[in-house]
Amino acid sequence: MRIWTVNYGFLVDILVLCMVIGSVNCIGANWGTQSTHPLTPPTVVKLLKDNGIQKVKLFDADPRVLGALSGSGIEVMVGIPNDMLYNLAQSVDAAEQWVAKNVSAHISSDSVDIRYVAVGNEPFLSTLNGTYMGITYPALQNIQAALIKAGLGNRVKVTIPLNADVYQSSTVQPSTGDFRPDIHDLMVQISQFLSDNGAPFTVNIYPFISLYSDSNFPLDYAFFDGYSSPINDNGRIYSNVFDANHDTLVWALQKNGIGNLSIIIGEVGWPTDGDRNANVQYAQKFNQGFISHISGAKGTPMRPGPVDAYLFSLVDEDAKSIQPGNFERHWGVFNYDGTPKYNLSLGSNSVGLIAASNVQYLSRQWCVLSSNASIDDPQVAPSVSYACSHADCTSLGYGTSCANLDARGNISYAFNSYYQENDQLESACQFPGLSVITTTDPSRGDCKYKIMILTSRIVGGANGSSGFLKEPINLLLLVFMLSLTLL
Structure with a gap:
């Protein structure tokens, strides 16, 4: 691959935020629920509506979320997680039951405007070693058959959110693009099936991951304000990697006789923390640049016209896996509590992002x-290790928002992260002879020590954080933190 279209899969729940840009384009955003203290579904739906959001894309079909979307007028893409693909591929009955429960019931009873079913999420990632290779297409076929049987074949379309690594190019020119050799025939089958059923090809494109994965990737090629060495592909000029990546797919489809297949950008965005290139300034620059770039139906060199795209993501998720990188918990346009991270103009009449209410x-x-505690205390290292393996310390590390903390500041951040995620229980701030509760905000500059939000889980409700994915702190971050304690 020489087009700098390196991408990475994210197995997370997403919601699509859609805002009107100019008169023709619509952009969405991903809403995930992998949080220790999630905003309630009604709060998020109000956040979407307050910000003019008209479409949502989900990775699952949580009845609480779909119930909150009832009567909202927001268009919905429901999702089927990868771990459900096997059963759906094996049984048409299972597919019919899933559609009846998660699509038909909500359309008829709850007035939820479901438009798409996303079958799996990035199931052909090369890092998954073919786990879902033989079952994704049969699952797609069975869900399509179930929708037709339910009388929804014309109203609800199937799709598969795919990572951009399903196609590649032999040069930096998009025109050399084609599907990845090991899945070439399968991708042609799937694409033809989507075309035959009037369904879209959904792809996730991440210029940030190109930059993160390749130290030689040119920074200005990731954004939309001009690349110093634009690529000339037989008269088509590419000054940003998004257009080049997108058109590599267009060429792959065209070469295989499916050139008219519609394309949805399932995920596109920029994180704000957890890496030296993940910050508020770059995120605002990228997202605003992207919105401006696709406004006015300009499209890409190979596909002029409206671009249907969904920002990743709506709100930060502090319980996501950090296997791809520490930035993975910081993709939100909004903070964990629904406050905007930066100003984002969504159109000529926009007044900026509106925070979640109540x-x-x-x-x-x-x-x-x-x-009174010493950083040389032998209990410091195991205490920090425990705190960060059970909470979120991804804002610590080289180039992050808390990179300038000293050793004491790093230790305090770790303790507070654990304390807040455990609902400020007194027992959660009892690191042996080391910790104390304070009412003085220890935040310093861009480094914010969180106070968690009150959730229904804390006051006895049913919408707890059970079932959310948790991953321990990664090794590099742990080594970094422990080294600070020895300064």
Whole structure:
């Protein structure tokens, strides 16, 4: 691959935020629920509506989320997780039952405007070693058959959100693009099936991952304000990697006789923390640049016209896997509590992003390293390790928002992260002889020590965080933190 279209899969729940850009384009955003203290579904639906969002894309079909979307007028893409593909591929009855429960019932009873079913999520990632290779297409066929039987074949379309690594090019020119050799015939089958059923090809494109994965990737090629060495592909000029990546797919489809297949950009965005290139300034520059770039139906050199795209993501998720990188928990346009991270103009009449309303917080108190404690205490290293393996410390590390903290600040951040995720329980700030609760905000500059929001889980409700994915701190971050304690 020489086109710098390296991408990575993210097995996370997503919601598509759609805002009118100019008169023809619509952009969405991903809403995930892998959070220790998630905003309630009604709060998120109101956030979407307050910001003019008209479409949502989900990775699953959580009845609480779909119930909150009832009567909202928001268009919905429901998702089928990869771990459900096997059963759906084996049984048409299973597919019919899934459609009846997760599509038909909500359309008829809850007035949920379901438009798409996403069958799996990036199932052909090369890193998955072919796990879902033989079952994704049969599952897609069975869901399509089930929709037709339910009388929804014309209203609800199937699709598969795919990573951009399903296609590649032999040069930097998009015109040399084709599907990945090991899945070439399968991708042609799937694409033809989608075309035959009037369904779209959905692809996730991440210029940030190109930059993260390749130290030689040119920074200005990731954005939309001009690349110093634009690529000339037989008269078509490419000054940003998004257009080049997108048109590599267009060429792959065209070469295989499916050139008119519609394309949806399932995920596109920029994280704000967890890596030296993940920050608020770059995220605002990329997302605003992208919105401006696709406005006015300009499209790409190979596909002029409206671009149907969904920003990744709506709100930060502190319980996502960090296997791809520490940035993985910081993709949101909004913070974990629904406050905007930066200004984003969504159209000529936009007044900027509007925060989530009626969000309640835990008490204004933090857990920090006691002033009487020594960083040389032998309990420091295991305490920090425990805190960060059970909470979120991804804002610590080289180039992150908290990179300038000293050793004491790093330790305090770790303690507070664990304390907040455990709902400020007194027992969660009892690191042996090291920690103390304070009402003085320890935040420094861009490094914010969180106070978690109040959730129904804390006050006895049913919408807890059970079932959300948790991953321990990665090794590099742990080594970094422990080294600070030895300074």
